[in-house]
Amino acid sequence: xxxxxxxxxxxxxxxxxxxxxxxxxxxxxxxxxxxxxxxxxxxxxxxxxxxxxxxxxxxxxxxxxxxxxxxxxxxxxxxxxxxxxxxxxxxxxxxxxxxxxxxxxxxxxxxxxxxxxxxxxxxxxxxxxxxxxxxxxxxxxxxxxxxxxxxxxxxxxxxxxxx
Amino acid sequence: xxxxxxxxxxxxxxxxxxxxxxxxxxxxxxxxxxxxxxxxxxxxxxxxxxxxxxxxxxxxxxxxxxxxxxxxxxxxxxxxxxxxxxxxxxxxxxxxxxxxxxxxxxxxxxxxxxxxxxxxxxxxxxxxxxxxxxxxxxxxxxxxxxxxxxxxxxxxxxxxxxxxxxxxxxxxxxxxxxxxxxxxxxxxxxxxxxxxxxxxxxxxxxxxxxxxxxxxxxxxxxxxxxxxxxxxxxxxxxxxxxxxxxxxxxxxxxxxxxxxxxxxxxxxxxxxxxxxxxxxxxxxxxxxxxxxxxxxxxxxxxxxxxxxxxxxxxxxxxxxxxxxxxxxxxxxxxxxxxxxxxxxxxxxxxxxxxxxxxxxxxxxxxxxxxxxxxxxxxxxxxxxxxxxxxxxxxxxxxxxxxxxxxxxxxxxxxxxxxxxxxxxxxxxxxxxxxxxxxxxxxxxxxxxxxxxxxxxxxxxxxxxxxxxxxxxxxxxxxxxxxxxxxxxxxxxxxxxxxxxxxxxxxxxxxxxxxxxxxxxxxxxxxxxxxxxxxxxxxxxxxxxxxxxxxxxxxxxxxxxxxxxx
Ligand SMILES: Cc1ncc(C[n+]2csc(CCOP(=O)(O)OP(=O)(O)O)c2C)c(N)n1
Ligand SMILES: [Mg+2]
Numbered sequence: 001x002x003x004x005x006x007x008x009x010x011x012x013x014x015x016x017x018x019x020x021x022x023x024x025x026x027x028x029x030x031x032x033x034x035x036x037x038x039x040x041x042x043x044x045x046x047x048x049x050x051x052x053x054x055x056x057x058x059x060x061x062x063x064x065x066x067x068x069x070x071x072x073x074x075x076x077x078x079x080x081x082x083x084x085x086x087x088x089x090x091x092x093x094x095x096x097x098x099x100x101x102x103x104x105x106x107x108x109x110x111x112x113x114x115x116x117x118x119x120x121x122x123x124x125x126x127x128x129x130x131x132x133x134x135x136x137x138x139x140x141x142x143x144x145x146x147x148x149x150x151x152x153x154x155x156x157x158x159x160x161x162x163x
Numbered sequence: 164x165x166x167x168x169x170x171x172x173x174x175x176x177x178x179x180x181x182x183x184x185x186x187x188x189x190x191x192x193x194x195x196x197x198x199x200x201x202x203x204x205x206x207x208x209x210x211x212x213x214x215x216x217x218x219x220x221x222x223x224x225x226x227x228x229x230x231x232x233x234x235x236x237x238x239x240x241x242x243x244x245x246x247x248x249x250x251x252x253x254x255x256x257x258x259x260x261x262x263x264x265x266x267x268x269x270x271x272x273x274x275x276x277x278x279x280x281x282x283x284x285x286x287x288x289x290x291x292x293x294x295x296x297x298x299x300x301x302x303x304x305x306x307x308x309x310x311x312x313x314x315x316x317x318x319x320x321x322x323x324x325x326x327x328x329x330x331x332x333x334x335x336x337x338x339x340x341x342x343x344x345x346x347x348x349x350x351x352x353x354x355x356x357x358x359x360x361x362x363x364x365x366x367x368x369x370x371x372x373x374x375x376x377x378x379x380x381x382x383x384x385x386x387x388x389x390x391x392x393x394x395x396x397x398x399x400x401x402x403x404x405x406x407x408x409x410x411x412x413x414x415x416x417x418x419x420x421x422x423x424x425x426x427x428x429x430x431x432x433x434x435x436x437x438x439x440x441x442x443x444x445x446x447x448x449x450x451x452x453x454x455x456x457x458x459x460x461x462x463x464x465x466x467x468x469x470x471x472x473x474x475x476x477x478x479x480x481x482x483x484x485x486x487x488x489x490x491x492x493x494x495x496x497x498x499x500x501x502x503x504x505x506x507x508x509x510x511x512x513x514x515x516x517x518x519x520x521x522x523x524x525x526x527x528x529x530x531x532x533x534x535x536x537x538x539x540x541x542x543x544x545x546x547x548x549x550x551x552x553x554x555x556x557x558x559x560x561x562x563x564x565x566x567x568x569x570x571x572x573x574x575x576x577x578x579x580x581x582x583x584x585x586x587x588x589x590x591x592x593x594x595x596x597x598x599x600x601x602x603x604x605x606x607x608x609x610x611x612x613x614x615x616x617x618x619x620x621x622x623x624x625x626x627x628x629x630x631x632x633x634x635x636x637x638x639x640x641x642x643x644x645x646x647x648x649x650x651x652x653x654x655x656x657x658x659x660x661x662x663x664x665x666x667x668x669x670x671x672x673x674x675x676x677x678x679x680x681x682x683x684x685x686x687x688x689x690x691x692x693x694x695x696x697x698x699x700x701x702x703x704x705x706x707x708x709x710x711x712x713x714x715x716x717x718x719x720x721x722x723x724x725x726x727x728x
Contacts, residue, residue, distance in 0.1 A: 010342070013294075014280055014284070017281065018284060021285060059467065062467040066467050067343070068309060068344045071342045
């Protein structure tokens with residue numbers, strides 16, 4: 001089963017390699033990983049998406065917690081949370097397909113952020129499923145390039161999960 | 164006062180209570196060695212950096228203190244890796260200081276540069292690259308704290324040369340505060356109460372004890388609990404000395420080369436109480452039939468050990484000393500229930516006694532050749548079971564675990580998790596430095612001995628009276644045994660064709676060499692070695708194709724043993 005985990009870590013030299021090394025060394029898989037500093041410059045927050053049964057997930061969270069550089073780990077799977085991912089998509093467009101592309105952009109509440117006579121570059125934010133959806137529709141036009149940020153998540157409600 | 168980085172290092176070591184370090188100099192640590200020249204810290208020069216780390220490891224294992232080793236950058240530092248991995252697998256508290264190229268050169272493939280933080284990340288508890296002298300004292304404080312607290316382990320501090328020569332005001336922090344590191348020491352009292360209930364309800368309980376008991380110095384708490392509850396105890400390789408092996412409730416080792424009765428007890432028990440053990444594959448055999456009929460209580464300070472390999476009915480995270488002490492205390496408040504429990508489990512103990520009688524730990528003795536097990540029994544007899552024993556890795560290691568009746572924690576130093584040949588001699592060296600007046604003996608194999616035999620020089624130089632008993636079968640015996648049993652006796656690269664003259668080798672270093680080729684020479688040889696001052700190497704020509712039995716073949720359940728006939 002898919003799990004989205006947030007990890008608060010010391011923002012220090014080598015911390016990313018400690019986390020990624022833990023996953024590769026123990027044979028856990030990472031589907032996506034995104035990292036950036038938090039409001040506190042000494043702290044970074046990672047969001048990672050992984051897969052495994054309960055036993056593996058228990059090991060993953062325990063092993064993450066065991067790292068000295070890890071401050072807190074939250075597996076969001078059983079929590080109420082909001083998940084967002086950003087994607088930028090470069091599609092080939094000519095004649096008819098230019099209007100069609102714009103219609104799709106409109107339906108998905110995406111944005112065109114760069115235009116050439118032969119292409120649109122589209123920015124979209126949303127749950128990963130929504131991004132998969134727009135990609136599906138744009139695919140017939142010819143997608144030249146896609147870049148996805150990997151999802152980030154935050155818990156619902158007033159309380160901060162990691163603060 | 165402003166000190167240089169290398170002075171800060173030595174002052175910090177002193178404040179951590181370090182009086183002895185093991186190491187090897189080089190360009191990237193030459194400043195540290197210059198300060199050591201007149202320091203009160205005792206430095207032991209080994210002949211290889213791997214040996215320096217094993218020596219510091221041996222020192223740590225037998226004292227419980229943090230072992231310290233120093234090596235230069237590049238090859239010196241990479242030579243420490245096997246030693247560090249050995250300590251990591253057995254959770255030994257150590258701090259390893261490596262020199263590094265100056266910070267402006269890091270990443271440039273400078274002369275003798277190696278990315279030690281990268282290389283040792285998966286085999287240290289934590290590691291540090293100190294880039295700024297301002298961070299040095301704090302980093303060292305944290306390194307020692309991390310090494311010795313929680314589940315202990317080796318910590319590497321990589322120290323660039325420019326940081327060693329820079330100067331800074333020295334003040335050593337009083338305390339450590341790490342947001343991400345707060346080990347749980349105190350066991351949850353509700354869980355401990357549940358454990359007490361499970362113990363009281365058990366009819367066939369077994370304690371399965373691992374190296375954690377030694378690390379937490381919980382051996383006396385364990386003994387008290389056993390005396391109180393009369394629960395039989397099986398120990399892993401790492402814990403053989405943590406419970407007196409002559410105790411009537413001692414079942415010896417379990418697992419691949421465990422005793423018949425330990426493996427049967429675990430197979431048949433209805434309650435398995437795992438303390439400071441981690442269900443390693445050499446212990447469990449086929450995992451799905453390990454302690455199949457039992458409820459499992461697992462006590463460990465490291466939450467990752469729990470439910471890593473097996474499902475557990477009752478997990479307790481905490482320091483074993485705390486948890487076992489509290490468990491004993493709780494049971495003490497219910498003397499009648501404990502009495503009932505002891506009564507209810509007497510049938511179980513008789514059953515185990517029957518197993519002990521049916522297949523005792525034994526070997527076929529011989530008149531014509533020296534049996535390796537016999538040498539070990541004789542060493543035990545002539546030292547009153549009271550030596551500090553180290554081993555290398557192989558058959559001789561398993562026989563030592565099987566036949567030496569250890570009686571005191573921290574007297575059996577062996578590489579359990581990593582199984583590192585070449586560990587025994589340098590770790591004996593470290594133990595002898597820690598305890599100059601105790602008898603320290605490395606029980607060795609002819610193969611393993613040659614992995615760090617250069618340390619004979621260190622023994623002679625520092626007048627360390629370590630005795631070495633090579634159980635010489637002129638084979639890489641353990642591998643040969645597997646080849647005999649599972650590969651049709653195709654002895655591929657396990658025959659040590661060259662008969663080495665170990666006596667001459669010892670003498671070349673200025674040590675004493677003794678040899679025994681006949682059974683009736685064994686006792687005299689050991690006596691002579693024990694009486695001779697200084698390091699002595701004993702070469703016992705043992706029966707060559709002796710096998711370690713019982714043996715659980717790989718992939719089998721632990722009750723499916725090949726037994727000694
Ligand atoms: C550094 C290292 N290399 C290889 C091995 C694999 N190995 C395990 S036991 C063994 C044979 C050891 O031979 P010896 O020291 O003579 O001991 P014996 O088994 O003969 O008692 C080998 C090669 C190991 N454990 N460690
Ligand atoms: Mg051998």
